[in-house]
Amino acid sequence: SDRQAGQDGRTGESGEETSEFGQLGPVSHGPRLGIGMDSCVIPLRHGGLSLIQTTDFFYPLVEDPYMMGRIACANVLSDLYAMGITECDNMLMLLSISQKMNDKEREHVMPLMMRGFRDAAEEGGTSVTGGQTVMNPWIIVGGVATVVCQPNDFIMPDGAIPGDVLVLTKPLGTQVAVNAHQWMDIPEKWNKIKLVISKEEVEQAYQEAMLNMATLNRTAAALMHKFNAHAATDVTGFGILGHAQNLAKQQRNDVAFVIHNLPIIAKMAAISKAGGNLFGLLQGTSSETSGGLLICLPREQAARFCAEMKASRSSSLGQDGGIGDGQQAWIIGIVEKGNRCARIIDKPRIIEVPPSCS
Amino acid sequence: SDRQAGQDGRTGESGEETSEFGQLGPVSHGPRLGIGMDSCVIPLRHGGLSLIQTTDFFYPLVEDPYMMGRIACANVLSDLYAMGITECDNMLMLLSISQKMNDKEREHVMPLMMRGFRDAAEEGGTSVTGGQTVMNPWIIVGGVATVVCQPNDFIMPDGAIPGDVLVLTKPLGTQVAVNAHQWMDIPEKWNKIKLVISKEEVEQAYQEAMLNMATLNRTAAALMHKFNAHAATDVTGFGILGHAQNLAKQQRNDVAFVIHNLPIIAKMAAISKAGGNLFGLLQGTSSETSGGLLICLPREQAARFCAEMKASRSSSLGQDGGIGDGQQAWIIGIVEKGNRCARIIDKPRIIEVPPSCS
Numbered sequence: 001s002d003r004q005a006g007q008d009g010r011t012g013e014s015g016e017e018t019s020e021f022g023q024l025g026p027v028s029h030g031p032r033l034g035i036g037m038d039s040c041v042i043p044l045r046h047g048g049l050s051l052i053q054t055t056d057f058f059y060p061l062v063e064d065p066y067m068m069g070r071i072a073c074a075n076v077l078s079d080l081y082a083m084g085i086t087e088c089d090n091m092l093m094l095l096s097i098s099q100k101m102n103d104k105e106r107e108h109v110m111p112l113m114m115r116g117f118r119d120a121a122e123e124g125g126t127s128v129t130g131g132q133t134v135m136n137p138w139i140i141v142g143g144v145a146t147v148v149c150q151p152n153d154f155i156m157p158d159g160a161i162p163g164d165v166l167v168l169t170k171p172l173g174t175q176v177a178v179n180a181h182q183w184m185d186i187p188e189k190w191n192k193i194k195l196v197i198s199k200e201e202v203e204q205a206y207q208e209a210m211l212n213m214a215t216l217n218r219t220a221a222a223l224m225h226k227f228n229a230h231a232a233t234d235v236t237g238f239g240i241l242g243h244a245q246n247l248a249k250q251q252r253n254d255v256a257f258v259i260h261n262l263p264i265i266a267k268m269a270a271i272s273k274a275g276g277n278l279f280g281l282l283q284g285t286s287s288e289t290s291g292g293l294l295i296c297l298p299r300e301q302a303a304r305f306c307a308e309m310k311a312s313r314s315s316s317l318g319q320d321g322g323i324g325d326g327q328q329a330w331i332i333g334i335v336e337k338g339n340r341c342a343r344i345i346d347k348p349r350i351i352e353v354p355p356s357c358s
Numbered sequence: 359s360d361r362q363a364g365q366d367g368r369t370g371e372s373g374e375e376t377s378e379f380g381q382l383g384p385v386s387h388g389p390r391l392g393i394g395m396d397s398c399v400i401p402l403r404h405g406g407l408s409l410i411q412t413t414d415f416f417y418p419l420v421e422d423p424y425m426m427g428r429i430a431c432a433n434v435l436s437d438l439y440a441m442g443i444t445e446c447d448n449m450l451m452l453l454s455i456s457q458k459m460n461d462k463e464r465e466h467v468m469p470l471m472m473r474g475f476r477d478a479a480e481e482g483g484t485s486v487t488g489g490q491t492v493m494n495p496w497i498i499v500g501g502v503a504t505v506v507c508q509p510n511d512f513i514m515p516d517g518a519i520p521g522d523v524l525v526l527t528k529p530l531g532t533q534v535a536v537n538a539h540q541w542m543d544i545p546e547k548w549n550k551i552k553l554v555i556s557k558e559e560v561e562q563a564y565q566e567a568m569l570n571m572a573t574l575n576r577t578a579a580a581l582m583h584k585f586n587a588h589a590a591t592d593v594t595g596f597g598i599l600g601h602a603q604n605l606a607k608q609q610r611n612d613v614a615f616v617i618h619n620l621p622i623i624a625k626m627a628a629i630s631k632a633g634g635n636l637f638g639l640l641q642g643t644s645s646e647t648s649g650g651l652l653i654c655l656p657r658e659q660a661a662r663f664c665a666e667m668k669a670s671r672s673s674s675l676g677q678d679g680g681i682g683d684g685q686q687a688w689i690i691g692i693v694e695k696g697n698r699c700a701r702i703i704d705k706p707r708i709i710e711v712p713p714s715c716s
Contacts, residue, residue, distance in 0.1 A: 039488070040448065040450075040487035040488040042447055042448045042487065044447060044506050045506075046404070046405070046407055046506060046508070047404070047405065049404055049407075049506070051447050051448055051504060051506060053448065053450065053488075053502075053504060054488065055450045055452065055488065055489060055490050055502060056490055057452070057490055057492065058492060059492075089400055089402060089409050090398065090400045090409055090411060092398075092411065092413045092502065094413065094415070094452065129398040129400065130397075130398040130411075130412065130413065131413060132413050132414055132415055132500070134415065134416060134417075134498075136494065136495075136496065136498075137494070137495040137496065138494065138495065140492075140494075142490070144411075144413060144450065144502050146409060146411060146504055148402050148403075148404060148407070148409060148506055150404070
């Protein structure tokens with residue numbers, strides 16, 4: 001079904017960047033970043049400016065069309081935020097309408113999804129000025145985010161040094177939460193996990209995952225500058241370990257990332273174990289959608305970074321009462337000398353993250 | 359089937375811009391163009407520069423994956439060319455791989471399609487630095503083109519004046535040619551048109567349509583500056599009349615567009631008539647994919663514009679031997695005083711355009 005498509009399979013998940021996209025264009029001045037990281041960085045012909053842009057699209061994974069629109073937008077913008085960019089000059093929306101929907105469903109669902117996308121864009125201080133819509137068997141939602149930056153506006157994700165610590169700004173486990181929520185209606189699936197979780201707890205975890213996915217990483221992006229972040233990425237389709245490895249590969253210095261702690265939405269670790277290590281959540285390979293930023297910070301700054309994340313309101317960026325006021329962040333590991341790889345220690349500490357509204 | 363999807367139906371065709379995308383962002387200085395025209399124009403915070411970008415994606419409509427990639431790229435870039443923009447700072451590729459393909463088909467088709475897209479981007483003096491790929495029931499191919507411009511780099515599509523003439527830079531009939539090519543294998547369809555065309559002629563028209571669709575409108579964009587074009591658009595999903603009407607609506611002056619001539623790929627008018635006015639080709643409503651530019655030019659410049667199109671080689675822009683060397687262009691109508699509408703006269707002259715290689 002449509003809902004399954006983007007979830008049970010790994011392929012086609014959000015954040016599956018197309019690594020086949022090959023080599024970069026002609027050599028030019030200024031920093032340049034191509035395939036493999038979150039956004040591409042193109043030096044422009046005009047006064048030291050760079051064009052930075054990113055695209056992402058995927059299939060709906062939550063049932064609420066408005067929230068799905070917000071999540072899709074947050075997920076696109078997150079690639080800019082991962083570079084410490086807090087502004088976005090323009091967004092395009094990429095949509096497909098499912099042929100299987102009747103007129104009534106279409107008129108109900110699509111405007112809500114577009115509204116959610118637009119509202120999140122507005123919360124990010126930007127707007128949607130164009131896009132493309134097609135008919136397709138499945139619904140697709142996504143977009144393009146573009147900004148023209150001066151050199152100080154962005155942080156290249158390659159400056160980690162031994163002694164840094166790793167900070168994560170959203171808990172893991174969105175994929176497990178979203179799937180567990182579907183399994184409540186599938187007895188053979190539900191039977192495998194019902195001993196460790198109640199339906200009420202699944203509903204709570206699902207709501208929590210949805211709120212987290214809809215939260216912009218914009219506050220984190222702003223604080224990256226204040227606390228001198230050395231590198232960052234956002235956690236999406238490859239899971240925390242996959243993205244940590246990706247980021248490690250990009251580093252200029254001989255470093256390795258070691259992850260000690262896994263903050264996970266409450267009960268999702270237990271479900272994962274009960275289901276036979278579902279999605280590899282405890283190995284760090286479970287996909288996330290619109291996950292948090294994984295940031296390399298100077299050790300002495302990290303605690304204050306986390307404290308300011310917690311204290312922050314989206315309103316500090318000119319909005320108020322936005323989703324994601326007062327986000328939690330965790331120090332999850334360290335940067336040591338090494339050969340540009342990343343690993344999770346043998347028995348990482350699982351941090352159970354309770355619902356934020358409880 | 360996959361191939362039918364993007365062709366027989368009007369919905370989801372290339373060029374179906376999402377007019378639902380609503381109002382523009384906050385008012386700011388400099389020209390701004392939002393929904394409805396080919397590209398969006400966003401004034402930047404930096405020294406009078408504008409961000410101009412466009413996106414398009416659709417389903418394959420020709421059988422040759424390499425040519426399909428070229429067509430998709432030409433179609434995306436065309437929205438920039440329609441504004442007289444000859445450079446592109448960055449492209450992203452949007453792809454979906456069909457689930458229905460087996461590994462062998464996938465490994466054959468997708469690299470060729472990506473190669474075609476990249477080659478066309480290179481011919482356009484730009485490159486692809488990122489994108490997104492998902493799995494989907496159908497193949498999708500498209501992209502995003504972005505440029506940062508100074509005011510003189512682009513021509514806002516709103517300056518037509520009475521006395522101008524309308525020039526078209528590619529013949530019409532791509533949709534009819536592509537469909538006729540499929541109908542050769544469907545007896546009940548073929549029986550309707552076989553009295554007016556041979557299979558060999560269909561094959562020729564199909565090849566001609568494919569070459570036209572793969573041709574960049576870049577030469578036309580460059581010549582728009584040289585010959586003081588007042589406005590332009592590219593002809594895609596809404597057909598020549600639909601796009602003429604769209605362009606007319608954008609005009610600052612009280613003008614109307616009147617089309618007298620319809621240059622059409624040889625025999626496609628006859629097929630259209632035989633099939634009962636197929637797709638409304640003679641009414642100007644037949645979809646085109648990666649069609650030509652429709653340009654409002656000062657009357658005294660138009661003949662020279664057409665002559666230079668014919669004489670031009672892509673090499674004048676730094677490439678040589680590219681598809682589309684020596685393109686034909688036609689004066690197809692006039693701009694008169696009126697209320698921002700467009701029409702085709704009662705019995706337009708049909709110009710039969712023979713295959714370019716014949």
